Amino acid sequence: MPAPAERRIIFKHIDEPGYTPDLACYLRHGGYAILRKALAMAPAAIIDEVKKSGLRGRGGAGFGCGLKWSLVDRKSGKPIYLVVNADESEPGTFKDRYIIHQDPHQLLEGIMVSSWANNVRQAYIYIRGEFPHGARILEKAIAEARAANLVGPNVLGSGYSCEIYVHRGAGAYICGEETGLIESLEGKRPYPRIKPPYFPAVLGLYQCPTIVNNVETLCHVKHIVDVGGEEFAKIGTPGNTGTRVLCVSGHVRRPGYFEFEVGRITLGQLLHEVCGGPLPGRTFKAIIPGGSSAKVLRWGETFTLKNKDGSTRTLAVEDIPMDFDTLAACGTMGGSGGVIVMDDSVNMVEALANINAFYAHESCGQCTPCREGSLWMKKITTRMVHGQARAEDGALLLGVADQIAGRTICAFGEACSWPTQSFLAKFGDEFRAYPGTKATPRPESVPLA
């Protein structure tokens, strides 16, 4: 079956010739009309539309956006904050970069609509430190929008006031975790908070109710208010609504970003038709479907999944629809939409050594299992690729990983152990067969660690 056509809603104007990030261009394209529409609606009605839309968060966890908003403590009397997670750091993910750099007003409009819906008077965009131009572009866009009375006091004469500020991170992956992000925004080390009691919806920024939403998620809110929740829910597949930007990197002929209705395209269609298939003379070997934390899939494997009526069906890896639920049923996740492709030139020990180095570097160090475990997994895989592999290393790695997941304050514990667990489960042979002496040359591929 041929791949469906891209459906660009969020990325409609990305890479469009002549489209510029300034307010005038955005207004020429109908910009801020939806903010006007939203301000004429009751906030509760907007939340209702978002609930009806079925929108799931695009940052990684896929949590229902409307549900997240409905958990906000609105009776505390404290201010409610909106924090935009623009800390795009999950390896393999590069979608928010283009929204921020090329279409910043789309994000600002989404923020303003969401802020109005949730009675937010102050919103912060937490942008990763490695996007210095992005931060400046957003600051300029906010200044333009403020001058045009689209942000700031008495927005469009509605009596509603809301400020947006840009806050730059400084290179720490853990700031993508929402409570770590909040700590960082408070000027501290980004040690994630323990839940309960620190659910951001109740005890977030400055111990006030706080909504933390991903950039792409907030852009979707704008479009939900545009077409209505029910119409939006018709896009995509049931339970996996809307479009989603998929980022493909690694060993394909045409890597890049593509926006499809969620669940309408399969992994095979994406990689073969959209991305042009494997590099010349190569075949696919392994796919990480949702950012580097997602469990790896082996090209060629099949899954037995349960249908709703209790019967089972068999699904080949290339036939997996790129939605939240099927990927979860296949033991991995849609995560942040970052698809990393590895071909048959890759040795999986080397690839895991690369990933483990990332997580060891990025563990915040707060919980012992993660701080020590991520470091030891890195030490073991680094030793392996430098000619000191031992027969028992695979089992040793697994033993470490199994003692991290589920034993930490935040999901980084899972994020750092899932690669090791899944690489061992799917490619254990390569770990057992890895050359163990310096005299034996490393596998022939580009160095990964």
Place this chain on the structure above:
Amino acid sequence: MNLKPETLQRIEEVIPHYPVARSAVLPLLHLIQEDAGYISAEAAEWVAARLGLQPINVLEVVTFYPMFRQQPIGRRHIKVCRTLSCALRGGYQTCATFEEEFKVHRGEVSADGEVTIEFVECLASCGTAPVVMIDDDLHENVDCARARELSARLRAEAAARR
């Protein structure tokens, strides 16, 4: 503390963005690092005093976040992405090329003080791997040939300055 007047002005502008002054620690450190090149012990103490914090409250931030540094670096900062998508497309060779071009190891400053090369984690541009940031600018699809071109350009810019 010897900060430029515009840095001091921007510091005073950013503090009121937050209801709690401590939130301004990261923005202030960014502004000072852009001005002075690094965060000295004196700077950390200055930030603490300005925001009504203990020096340790600032120092623990400086030492945690990879982008803050406590010593000067080369005039130009080359950051090569190390993470998986870039590595699959040759990021390690790209980094090695810069090291050869400037005769300096990653994490060190070249003898003439011109460049610092750093191997950093994911820069979120995996579709155009391997990627490199030189100061604030992203460079995409930087294979070894492109790394040599960029190195030549940096050397020419350094020569023009002298």
